[in-house]
Amino acid sequence: MVQGATSDAGKTFLVTALARYFSNRGLSVAPFKGQNMSNNARIVDGGEIGVAQYFQALAARSNPDIRMNPVLIKPQNLDSQVIVNGKPDYVMSQMPWRLRKPLYWPAVLDSLTQLRQEYDLVIVEGAGSPMETYLRDNDIANMKIAMAAEANVLLVADAARGGVFPHLYGTWSLMSEVEKRLIRGFVLNLFFESGDAALLTPGISHLQSITNHTPVLGIVPTIEHKLPSEDLYSLRNQTKSSGTVVAIISYPKMSNFDEFKVLEALQDVSVKWVKSPRELEDAEIVVLPGSKHVASDLKWIRMNGFDNAIRKYHATGKRLLGVCGGLQMLGHSINDPLGIEGSAIGLKILSVKTEFKQAKIQRNTSTKFSHIDGVWSSLSGVCINGYEIRQGRSELLDEQIEAKMVIEGGLAFSQGNILALYVHGLFENSAVLKACFNQDKNIQHVLEDTFENLANLVDNYLDGELLESIAMN
Numbered sequence: 001m002v003q004g005a006t007s008d009a010g011k012t013f014l015v016t017a018l019a020r021y022f023s024n025r026g027l028s029v030a031p032f033k034g035q036n037m038s039n040n041a042r043i044v045d046g047g048e049i050g051v052a053q054y055f056q057a058l059a060a061r062s063n064p065d066i067r068m069n070p071v072l073i074k075p076q077n078l079d080s081q082v083i084v085n086g087k088p089d090y091v092m093s094q095m096p097w098r099l100r101k102p103l104y105w106p107a108v109l110d111s112l113t114q115l116r117q118e119y120d121l122v123i124v125e126g127a128g129s130p131m132e133t134y135l136r137d138n139d140i141a142n143m144k145i146a147m148a149a150e151a152n153v154l155l156v157a158d159a160a161r162g163g164v165f166p167h168l169y170g171t172w173s174l175m176s177e178v179e180k181r182l183i184r185g186f187v188l189n190l191f192f193e194s195g196d197a198a199l200l201t202p203g204i205s206h207l208q209s210i211t212n213h214t215p216v217l218g219i220v221p222t223i224e225h226k227l228p229s230e231d232l233y234s235l236r237n238q239t240k241s242s243g244t245v246v247a248i249i250s251y252p253k254m255s256n257f258d259e260f261k262v263l264e265a266l267q268d269v270s271v272k273w274v275k276s277p278r279e280l281e282d283a284e285i286v287v288l289p290g291s292k293h294v295a296s297d298l299k300w301i302r303m304n305g306f307d308n309a310i311r312k313y314h315a316t317g318k319r320l321l322g323v324c325g326g327l328q329m330l331g332h333s334i335n336d337p338l339g340i341e342g343s344a345i346g347l348k349i350l351s352v353k354t355e356f357k358q359a360k361i362q363r364n365t366s367t368k369f370s371h372i373d374g375v376w377s378s379l380s381g382v383c384i385n386g387y388e389i390r391q392g393r394s395e396l397l398d399e400q401i402e403a404k405m406v407i408e409g410g411l412a413f414s415q416g417n418i419l420a421l422y423v424h425g426l427f428e429n430s431a432v433l434k435a436c437f438n439q440d441k442n443i444q445h446v447l448e449d450t451f452e453n454l455a456n457l458v459d460n461y462l463d464g465e466l467l468e469s470i471a472m473n
Contacts, residue, residue, distance in 0.1 A: 001151040003126035005167035010189040012052045017454035019060035027120040031056035034108035035071040035141040039255035043387040047086020059451040067111035077293040101138040131174040152184040159191040190222040218462040226450045228258030243268025247283035251297035256290040277309030285319045288326025295342040327420035328354045351403040354394040376419045378435040386425035
């Protein structure tokens, strides 16, 4: 099991690396995170799981499975939607979190038990810090799962931020004696690639001497990689000296934004995550991504002046893209009779209307664009694979002639320089990258290269003999 001394200590990064490392050694490997909190999800058989566990499974060369992330919490406006075993649980979603957490436990334990029976190795990822004292009574993602599984635990800290040794020692010292016995090693993670690791040697020796000689397995450097981001805080602008600028409007409840990570791998394409209307001025493509709460994000758009900026950009005739919640925002109205997110008035740029339904659509999709006019015409006839996660259904306004449906079933619409669709993962299709950017990029090759690079980090920077002993005993 990999636990972090702090949030954002690189647990996901390390679990992904370990998954490929052990897969390369001939083991069948499954990732597992009992409870994850993220608005980025992917569709698998039976429902949805967090994007991190999806890509960890691919790194492990295993089929992504709802049991790898049995509880997914998706923050909305003032509450959250709870996904249990791949499906929304509307009763739990309405409960206070302290009351619902014990109800998750059977699903978490059952999933882990099944995976352990089917795989040679299950690599469990913790959540946040295991020693947040105000959360410990209801924490099912860290020490409770470690104790139940009698897991050997690696405690990880971010070595780039400063305070790595206090974080590791402080976390270890707060544990009970039983919990301390589960800690089999420390990892100093995400160290500056150009840093001098020798500077950490005295601290490593001291840490080991005051933690019952718990070993430090190594110092793992940070590297640039092509794995999708899991949360808003890890997003960084990728600016290049020339070429196409893609501006993605980063409203507070933005969801499924991991689908745009692939654009960073393209030559002469700069990706900007924008929070100011002025940042749209040099864009050649503006994207309204998914949203976990369309009504509140529309309010944010208006409060921050993005409504006028989007209309001004639209008037330039350059490409404007809306995905899922972004599609709904560009339309005229969102009707929510069930009170799922709340009704709202859209930006009225796209001649469609939306209504929320109780049944949530969760499916992988293979489809094809029909003829598209204008700046998106290069996508005419292009086949795409993607996924849908939505409760909204959109249709053309009555008696309008400007917009047209360009994927049957209300999956995509075009109007002038607008393309709006419900299918996530548009740019993860090589044919779309060729059509939109005239670049040949095999997405699977990009991922495979990333996974192998991460496995090489483990090979080169961690004590392999000790690591394998910890994993297999």
